[in-house]
């Protein structure tokens with residue numbers, strides 16, 4: 001996006017041919033080129049697998065020059081010194097570079113629901129990923145001016161309509177090549193600092209920093225500079241191609257060898273439980289926490305108790321609207337993993353169902369049933385990492401939601417019922433990428449995404465209301481929290 005492809009260009013105008021990924025205009029891409037880049041069969045047509053690849057969450061920067069840049073890098077690796085000079089010159093003409101090695105950065109703003117200190121730790125670690133393998137050194141700026149600025153924006157933010165952010169999913173972020181020093185992040189994404197739901201901020205920041213330093217996208221799938229969003233895994237490190245690319249521009253670190261830190265060091269920046277444990281009014285702060293943040297999953301049992309899940313903890317809200325917790329997941333459901341993707345309670349059999357990755361768990365009360373966890377993604381074709389799940393009375397089955405589709409699941413066999421998955425359009429007005437969903441004792445189905453809810457009428461098969469759940473849905477126990485505070 002950049003627009004700026006010449007070193008030193010400070011005010012780039014958006015360029016037509018530089019438009020972001022986008023899946024609505026096939027002529028923006030040479031489809032065959034795109035397919036070659038992503039290891040699809042090069043039909044040159046917008047077939048389903050190509051469309052799918054184009055719709056995955058990714059960086060907003062386009063890929064038009066990335067294959068050429070990569071080819072030069074690899075050619076030079078094999079051709080050796082002779083190609084060195086030529087390549088360097090061409091490479092820096094393409095995306096620019098910084099002429100100093102000590103760079104300052106500043107986090108201009110960040111999502112309201114993430115703690116400042118942890119955001120700063122995550123950003124620091126993301127810069128260290130690059131300084132560990134190159135001659136670059138980064139400092140957090142103490143004043144307003146900084147070489148590289150990280151900013152969160154909603155929608156259109158004055159760098160051209162092509163660069164306007166597109167809400168949840170799709171383009172997550174973009175950045176400018178040197179020496180403009182700007183990286184922009186879509187504030188409508190749900191960002192996270194750990195392995196729970198949402199886009200991992202550390203991973204996306206580290207990728208965009210790559211662009212601000214002059215790196216193009218990499219066609220190497222494992223590379224951090226691959227344009228598609230990657231989850232943070234335990235073995236998360238820069239790939240050989242990332243290291244080659246940054247060293248081409250800035251050389252090796254002064255101490256000679258490169259240091260690669262394993263991903264588990266970066267896995268959790270947000271341990272809010274430690275963060276608030278030392279404070280006074282422990283219980284009040286803790287019970288308020290889910291009201292002020294996003295949750296991973298939600299369900300309700302036959303007695304009308306609502307369970308809200310976030311990270312390794314859950315809260316229980318009684319039918320009267322009183323919240324207790326947080327409690328560790330395993331204190332009620334021993335055997336659950338450290339976080340979950342989705343939870344459901346079946347009115348049919350009175351059992352709890354939990355989903356994480358490709359696995360599922362089933363409990364009678366607190367007892368894990370024999371044979372669980374199962375690999376449900378293999379045995380029953382269930383989607384991996386479902387967005388949300390619920391028990392849906394009219395179908396008398398569990399329903400799993402994932403992206404633009406939903407799956408009706410037989411809870412005995414964990415098989416997807418015939419003729420499913422189907423399009424989410426069947427659920428008139430329900431958005432994609434919800435965090436959680438439940439059938440409430442008032443007979444309506446509620447869907448949640450970030451701080452909003454959608455109330456769905458199962459008879460009309462339509463969303464009949466929506467709004468902000470914390471202030472508007474009394475049965476989630478957040479209003480009681482506010483009035484207690486006001487009265488205190």
Ligand SMILES: [Zn+2]
Pocket residue numbers: 059060061207208211217225226227
């Ligand atoms: Zn990118």
Ligand SMILES: [Zn+2]
Pocket residue numbers: 157159163174184
């Ligand atoms: Zn921007």
